[in-house]
């Protein structure tokens with residue numbers, strides 16, 4: 002399997018035909034997986050916003066005040082309002098804002114970015130990243146598309162790419178029921194393929210100013226394994242989330 006970036010993509014603007022820009026620059030094969038950074042999907046979908054678009058309700062003021070007193074940094078209640086409007090649940094509000102976004106992804110600040118956003122204060126994640134992936138896929142010779150974002154994780158330092166949307170492939174490769182080398186049946190292994198590909202693509206895309214938001218994965222084979230449609234955990238089965246909901250930060 003190899004990965005390579007698509008070079009010479011321009012600064013992406015609202016209404017840009019991302020798939021067309023990709024097609025012009027690379028000869029794609031049917032079995033390529035095209036990984037696209039959510040940043041450029043959002044730019045193409047005009048998901049930029051200004052802080053003034055989010056007049057803060059009392060709840061947003063409360064969150065910002067709380068964050069300010071805990072972190073000692075000034076926090077804009079309009080930003081808290083933007084995060085709330087992008088979210089269906091606040092899982093943790095201090096010492097940072099962790100929410101579930103409207104499409105099911107749990108992350109800090111609902112994935113709203115303040116870097117790589119010219120001419121606006123904020124860049125929101127695509128409204129429905131899997132629908133975005135499907136639209137891009139429909140215009141490409143490649144059969145599989147993943148929309149990625151750079152995210153932090155609990156327990157480990159640093160950020161890496163994760164898949165927030167996908168089309169043309171299942172998110173998981175299900176090994177349950179297969180046998181290991183000793184003949185023992187695997188009971189729980191569902192490999193999160195879209196996250197693994199997103200992490201590899203993100204490594205090639207780089208951060209900051211590299212200018213390579215689209216990465217092609219060539220030669221990835223699914224193999225003879227079942228598919229798993231699950232990506233985001235159901236709340237009922239998510240024990241860590243339930244614990245975090247109950248927990249309160251004490252300085």
Ligand code: GDP
Nearest residue numbers: 010012013038039040151209210211212213214
């Ligand atoms: P995120 O991981 O989706 O939040 O996006 P990043 O801000 O980390 O950007 C991912 C990659 O895309 C980096 O290599 C950026 O330099 C690049 N990038 C961001 N916006 C643009 C753009 O409009 N045009 C091009 N050519 N590259 C961009």
Ligand code: MN
Nearest residue numbers: 112114150151
């Ligand atoms: Mn991002």
Ligand code: MN
Nearest residue numbers: 150151207208
């Ligand atoms: Mn990134």
